[in-house]
Amino acid sequence: MSGAVDDTPVLRVEDLSVEFRVRGAWWPAVRGLSFDVARNETLALVGESGCGKSITALSVMGLVPRPQGRVGSGRILFEGRDVAAMREAELERLRGDRMAMIFQEPMTSLNPVLSVGFQVSEALRVHRAIDAAAADAEALRLLEEVKIPSARRRFADYPHQFSGGMRQRVMIAMAIALKPALLLADEPTTALDVTIQAQVLGLLADLKSAQGMSMLFITHNLGVVAAIADRVAVMYAGEIVEIAPVARIFSGPVHPYTEALFRAIPRIDREEQSLDAIGGQVPPIDRMPPGCRFAPRCPARRPSCEASSQALVEVAPGHSVRCGVRAPAGARAA
Amino acid sequence: MIWYVAKRLLAAMPTLVAVLTVVFVIVRIIPGDPALTVLGDQATPQALAALREKLGIDKPLLAQYFDFITAALTGDLGRSLVSGRPVIQEVVAVLPHTLDLTISSLVLGTALGVPLGVWAALRRNRLADYVIRIVSLVGLSFPVFVSGIFLLMVFSLHYRLFPVIGTSNLADLGDRTWKLVLPTITLGLVMVAYITRVTRSAMLQVLSEDYVRTARAKGVPARLVIRRHALRNALIPVVTVVGLYLGINIGNSVLTEIVFNRPGLGKVIVTALNQRDYAMLQGLMVIYCFLIVVTNLLTDLAYGLIDPRVKQA
Structure with missing residues (x-):
């Protein structure tokens, strides 16, 4: 109230575990996950398919699919309130208003039997006491803001009359309708071709700076990370293995998995064109190794890695790594 | 249009x-x-x-x-x-009775079947779902002449609430409705069972669609998500099945008409068969086919109302 800068993070996830039921037993898909997203910051969650990125975003929204999934333990503090402990009615008030989400599949994420204009205005109608005409006017403005060509004429059109890129813009318009404090973007550009991808990323960056919005940006595309993120959290098998500011992780990745991810990107500025795929597979959820989860695929593996689980150790301010070999506990670097 | x-x-x-x-x-x-x-x-x-x-x-x-x-x-x-x-004259004389029965049983089937199917889907694998599924299976397995006679014995003979003979005076709306009750329940219960099962499976499929998750992510209240986002999409397969079944139902009404001694297309057909009235049978077949064609047209129009993708084609 004193006018001091509010530095509490918009989102603080503490020791989160999200579990799924496989053959009668609950197994964590996400385990011991902790991270913050500050105001006006973009945190990128990076990792292979199935590493728990999307589940993390869904648990923040309170949308973990039931009854096969549940938040097992931990807290998800959104603007200071624990989302994981909220009742559905409270969550409904937050969703689409203070926090919003863009999904990966623009082709299936819009309702085929409702007009695009209505779907954009729906969040306004639900959360604000405004009449239909005002909601429609605002929805039209949003469609223009995300640069839908001849938005007025296309307002009453249905999703099947839009291309994939246009549908993703509609999704973005829906998500930003009420100027959320936090936008969760789950691979919003993966289904789009490269030029459209660049346009959508540019649009999100503009919106972020214009509205002071925070973003949790999920992707497996490191090129996208470089373009949009402030900080990066690399996830492997449901755990964060490395978290650092974006420049740092690109210049000096520490965890062997992060290194392997960078080696797997094709580079046009280098002579040699051999891509290093990461050998092996992510272990299934009900057969995780007891020690480091990456150990079976790790080139820097030592016998001790497979014995006990690794702790996330800070190697530099804002840069933490979960690796007993590269960042042993108690050996903090300057 | x-x-x-x-x-x-x-x-x-x-x-x-x-x-x-x-x-x-x-x-x-x-x-x-x-x-x-x-x-x-x-x-x-x-x-x-x-x-x-x-x-x-x-x-x-x-x-x-x-x-x-x-x-x-x-x-x-x-x-x-x-x-x-x-x-044509013979048919027009009895057609209102058959249409009364077919339409009222369709209304009963939809009015009960759709909500029951939605409820079962929302309570998947819980008590309500099991009860609805078992009862609807029983409803489907009961032949019309068994349930019809059972209803007659209980409500007409024992409690004397409804008439045994279903021939009604078309001009008297009260009489017409009163005599329609038991036959409608007989034919309608099969319809309820059928629509319940189709609605349940359609809802289960739609509830796992991405756009339902999108609606929830917008903060749309659960009841509105179900009604506006899920049910409208789930109705597309329901309309298909109801349309097909309506054609079959016109035929099924024969048994009901005989059990309740109601006039109608069914009885006209059976009479024509017994009397080897070929000219009549020939005409009746054509009329049945015409009714099926009209039913299909109505089904397609219903699609157009629900699904905007249909109008394009």
Whole structure:
């Protein structure tokens, strides 16, 4: 109230575990996950398919699919309130208003039997006491803001009359309708071709700076990370293995998995064109190794890695790594 | 909209002509001389010849065919061999009874089946779902003549709440409704069971769709997500099934009409069969096919109302 800068993070996830039921037993898909997203910051969650990125975003929204999934333990503090402990009615008030989400599949994420204009205005109608005409006017403005060509004429059109890129813009318009404090973007550009991808990323960056919005940006595309993120959290098998500011992780990745991810990107500025795929597979959820989860695929593996689980150790301010070999506990670097 | 209907009706013409052709062939293949059937084996050859000429069955087959098609397309389906009255007249006299029964059982089936199906889907694998699934399976397995007779015994004979005989005075709306209750329940319960099962499986599928998650992510309250986002999409397969079943139901009403002694298309058909009234049967087949074509058209129109993707095509 004193006018001091509010530095509490918009989102603080503490020791989160999200579990799924496989053959009668609950197994964590996400385990011991902790991270913050500050105001006006973009945190990128990076990792292979199935590493728990999307589940993390869904648990923040309170949308973990039931009854096969549940938040097992931990807290998800959104603007200071624990989302994981909220009742559905409270969550409904937050969703689409203070926090919003863009999904990966623009082709299936819009309702085929409702007009695009209505779907954009729906969040306004639900959360604000405004009449239909005002909601429609605002929805039209949003469609223009995300640069839908001849938005007025296309307002009453249905999703099947839009291309994939246009549908993703509609999704973005829906998500930003009420100027959320936090936008969760789950691979919003993966289904789009490269030029459209660049346009959508540019649009999100503009919106972020214009509205002071925070973003949790999920992707497996490191090129996208470089373009949009402030900080990066690399996830492997449901755990964060490395978290650092974006420049740092690109210049000096520490965890062997992060290194392997960078080696797997094709580079046009280098002579040699051999891509290093990461050998092996992510272990299934009900057969995780007891020690480091990456150990079976790790080139820097030592016998001790497979014995006990690794702790996330800070190697530099804002840069933490979960690796007993590269960042042993108690050996903090300057 | 009007154009769409006109186009669809026009597209149904080849179907109707094909049906007429099949009906024509079937009736000619059936052994026996219609004139002999009508006049009996004591009839004089002159009388038989005169009747054949009157019925037009003395002409060459091809000529008969063209006469039949042109007459049928102008709405003339011939005359009953027994009563001598035009087939159309006989049908129009009983059609309201059949339509009453078919439509009221459809309304009952939809009014109960859709909410029950939605409820079962939302309570998947819990008590309500199991009960609804078992009861609907029982409902589907019960033949109409068993449930009909059971209802008659309980509500007409024991409690004397409803009449045993279902012939009603069409002009008296109260009488018409009162006598419709038990037959509607009999035929409607099968419909309820059927629609419940289809709605349940359609809802389960739709509830796992991405756009339902999108709606929830917007903060749309759960009840609105179900009604506006899920149910409207789930109704698309329901309409398909109901449309198909409506055609079958017109046929199913035969048993109900017999159990409750109601007039209707079903009874007219059975009577025509017993009396070997070929002209009548021929006309009735054509009318049934026409009703099915109309039902399909109504189904397609219902699609257009629910699913915007249909209008494009």
